[in-house]
Amino acid sequence: MLKIRLFDEEHEEDLEGAVNAFLENIPESHIKDVKYQVSISDSLRSEEEPTIYSYSIMVVYSE
Template sequence: MNCKVKLFDEEHEEDLEREVNRFLSKIDESDIMDIKYQVAVSCSQNNDQIFCFSAMILYRT
């Protein structure tokens, strides 16, 4: 059995949720080993906040 990693990176949390759910619907729940979630925030030169929502899924194939 092999292990794989799937990475997701979106600017909006709803987009991340949609993409992760789409991926999870294609694999067996018992193959999921771990899911990591992270949010990063920074400011642009004109002080706009920039968000990065990311997830990493470790799963068996």
């Protein structure tokens, strides 16, 4: 049976740590796919509102 696990963090290092911790418990042969995405949100309303980055990974694996 295929399953997915989603990870989403505001910092690349946090995402890397979370995904690596998860992958330590999954045999490499069970990992089917990994998708990586970066989203950027920039507010045009005010210079005071920061640009927001969202780093996400989806791991597709089998049990």
